[in-house]
Amino acid sequence: MKKITRTLLVGISALVALGTLSACSGGSSNQATSSSETPTTATTTAAPTAFPASGRYIADMTAPDGKTMTIGISVDGDQVAAYACNGTDDEAWFFGNQADGKIDIKSRFRDTLNAKFDGANVEGDLNMNGVAYQFTAAPVSGEAGMYTAELDGIRASWVVREDGSAIGVQFGTSSVGDITQAEIQQLNDAQFRAEVRNKRQLQQAQQITRLSNGKMSSKINGQDVTPTLVNGSFRLG
Template identity: 30%
Template sequence: MKRAGPLGTLFAGLALAVVMLSLNATTGESGSSYAGAPAATTSPPPSASPTRTTASPSPSRTAGRKTGYAGRTDDDTAAVSISVRGTKAVAYFCDGRTKESWLKGTVEDDGSMKLSGSHGAELVGKPAGASIRGTVRIEDRPYGFTAKKAVKPSGLYRATTEVRGAKVDGGWIVLPGGRQVGIVRRDDQPSAAPRIDPGTGAVSVDGERLTARPVVP
């Protein structure tokens, strides 16, 4: 048997190396990796704090509020004055001679009023700017009137007392500008009233000094 020469041995080694490289190329595994993304989470929206609703207070009238009005009837034959405190009102109609009437009642939220007096006397009125516009019915006769807001000493005054055994009841309306209209009754007999001092209310009746005071409901 012949031994392989050096060159043959070399070729054999090369052939073996080629075969080994082919086997590696066909059997090799290519690895791959996948990192899964974490599941998305949704944060709940912040809870809204409860909204407080405060009811608007209903308009209320001031119980102690005082307002006065004074004016003339449309035919200029008499005067009308109204004194208001909160929800109550007192009014006086007077022609300065023999006809007069005291009336009273309540005032509504819108300022309107319906007042009543003796012998079926009635006054209805509504605000008209800084005035009261209305009608007063005396002895079944209606008198339209406008009474403006009174600024002292304008307004409504009254004095009730006894003078020389006679009951005296006097009512006065001091109009804007200083004009006065009033009646004094002596034992229910009416006559024109003497002037009062607008600053103090002082008045002399049958020689007796009296004080007429502002009328407040």
């Protein structure tokens, strides 16, 4: 009888020990699963990327009417000049400064340009005549960039791509009537577009070509002009 009792006690002790090991093993497994289900992640905010000392960038965008809207951007130090046009009846110049790789400037006709440098390209938003565009402008070199020329109060401007193709608009006069600057300031954006912005006389610019001497050439109203390359410090008078 004592032998049987001793055997039972040994068996019970073994079962208790086995149960204890199983419980410890199960706890470790649950902790690992919980950790894998809720991993700890660190969130970081990328610092703005500064522009190089000098750079030129170009992007083509498609307008709702199917026309191509093209923008050229030139940066020199903290100074920025940009020009956007559709090659027929719309254009805008933008002048201002960039800071920490970011651009936020407005044209004299209330168009807006907001962009940032990502280390290679300029990505941004352009609003022209109430139409919003998104773009990624790649860096360009050589003869590519923005060009402009003026003759007798008429200005023609172009964006020349790296493949030599170009798009440009000629700006003649603006028929805003007798509206004063004080009255213009009181106009909302829709009124301004109707009564000021879209009163400009715009037309397709003449073809721009590169001569054997390396200079650019075009015509304004039939007369030869020599367009100049626009850098970030360029400003209209």
